[in-house]
Amino acid sequence: MRLSRFFLSTQRQTPKDAETVSHRLCIKSGLLNALSAGIFSYLPLGLMALRKIENIIREYMNMYDGQEVLLPALQPLEIWQKTGRDKVLEEIMFTFKDRRGRDICLGPTHEEVITDLAKKFISSYKQMPVILYQIQTKFRDEIRPKAGLVRSCEFIMKDAYSFDRDQEGLNLSYSKMKEAYQNIFRECGLPAIILGADTGAMGGSESEEFLVKGESGEDKVFFCPNCGRYFKQRGSCPVCAAQLEEINALEIGHIFKLGTKYSQALGAYFLDADGRRKEIIMGCYGIGVSRLIPAVIENNYDQEGIIWPKKIAPFDVEILVLGQAEDLVSYSRELYGKISSLNYDVLLDDRNESVGVKFNDAYLLGMPYLFVLGKGSFSQGKVEIVFRKNKQKILVNKESVLDWARDYLRK
């Protein structure tokens, strides 16, 4: 993509209503635009990061036996009345009547809908285990939306649901999902903390939360600087008795052993090998997909801007052309084409802007590698490569640039 034609506009000013670093950087770097409080549009750059995150999630969900579906946002309130959760979640659900007179809600989660689906499609133990997941837009009527994508009224989640014939099956499905989550968060550059948690509005017997440190975090966790463990409770470390440090943490995933709460309420039964009718044993597994963007930024930034982890950077490489000299410009296009042909996403800053503006924007946008074509080094047959993470610079011969890209870009 040529930056001169890209729908992007970075902001010099710090947005007034953005109270956290990730919210500020999302707006300043042109990832997002606020339509209204808690309601955002993803601009092309933000959508690219979002899609890379979604694809990492898909890759691991499929690897761990998940099958993708897409469930509706509009849901008849009737199925929520069967589980009693119309009351439990009343304060955050958008509800209204449609023109046919039906009571409708916008789904803040999908346990009821998926259980209704399982009821229709699963009748025998032979059809299980099954894990279904979706990456879909959810809605919460937030009275106080905050911190950009951290707490918004419309957001994207990955929600998965497992269906098993017995507790042993559930344990296995649960451990698969836990392993998938560890892989997903690692690939996204997020050092996740896993802690036992309350089951809350979901219900069930057991749950674990995935959290990351972050200014936007609404949870508190407690860290032992001596033994390196994390805890939910304040107090001295139960393992080594050292004093604990309080840390802001942001919930990015949550996995639950639900048991039969939903299958019982909605009548999702199966015939087991022994000929008996039993309730399907369920688990549910959520990732706050859009929330991963602020979570990633809060764990990967510096004074000058975002430092995208390689796997989810909107572009792998940004080429900065410093000046409008003809040979420089023509080489920049050649290099752009060649690196693109290696299946890397490349942004070419071909704008007629000063060196300062180009570097400021490049550091703000935060692509992992900056290929700088400057008059001085170019006349000596060199390209300067800047590593965004530590701003280390190396000079590479023009003839070797493509080999360098091929060998090092994804490492």
Added chain:
Amino acid sequence: MRLSRFFLSTQRQTPKDAETVSHRLCIKSGLLNALSAGIFSYLPLGLMALRKIENIIREYMNMYDGQEVLLPALQPLEIWQKTGRDKVLEEIMFTFKDRRGRDICLGPTHEEVITDLAKKFISSYKQMPVILYQIQTKFRDEIRPKAGLVRSCEFIMKDAYSFDRDQEGLNLSYSKMKEAYQNIFRECGLPAIILGADTGAMGGSESEEFLVKGESGEDKVFFCPNCGRYFKQRGSCPVCAAQLEEINALEIGHIFKLGTKYSQALGAYFLDADGRRKEIIMGCYGIGVSRLIPAVIENNYDQEGIIWPKKIAPFDVEILVLGQAEDLVSYSRELYGKISSLNYDVLLDDRNESVGVKFNDAYLLGMPYLFVLGKGSFSQGKVEIVFRKNKQKILVNKESVLDWARDYLRK
């Protein structure tokens, strides 16, 4: 994917409330499930077809200079009041108040939101032309949802918007989009009819509709069997005076030259090269993405089921193993792995079902190529390949099957 582990359940019975062939086939082949009238879940098979359609659309939108964004479904009613369309579309919009007291609607379209975005980000003629598009879920409060995905309350659209400095620019953007649409519909196996149309609730000076023949069609078009042209009006053919035939047609796309209707109402101005402040000239371009599934089916089916066009078939190949003989089963897995490794999507019917059930399901599901491993032909070292479209059969030597796949599958 092994069919024995795939979340799929085909139905022998014709669903009662499905009044059109595409609705019946969507339910019988397990593409969709109805949660409630006009509200559907995409099962894994249906989502695969949907994703292939979406990716064809993306490919051509990007090729013709589109940049992808993602706009919110929740919209403050306030921006609709500025264009007066809160009244024009009142009868089909879901509207409600949120907990903060704001009047909110669920977007049935996004001209207002995108114009608000253009207002914030486009200030100079140098930033245009720009074409932005999204593939996103839209909502209509349908009093009479019908024909499955043809008229549902929640559906997926591709909506694109062009921004230009003058009429000449708009004409060029419009012709790009028209060309993109012709490519997209061709790739989806849809012979689109293009006709001039009313601009209706969108407004603007000019519009063209893309339609396909189909039982679910709510529009009437008139066909001249003599000269092959289509018309909007009944009457004898204005070109050759022959008698016209009435045909049911389904709208699958619509493109509009909007002009300044929205930029004027919402104040989206730019500074032109002559230093004057002018209104941005807009166009908008829609494709009913989820509706393409019934449109494709109604144009590609026979008595036994769906005949997926190659580019949007959920799987390229289905392997049918007839019987449970060990050598047959082990070869089927080997073949599955090898064809998959050529980057084709393969479905392996490894269920313990009769020959009749397997063929019935395979014809119903409608993958373009069936690779049949039967005892008789297999003992002679042959694999039978059935072309779903015309049920033509050929025998290929086991040793040559992979070469055949490599040479012919995508042709």
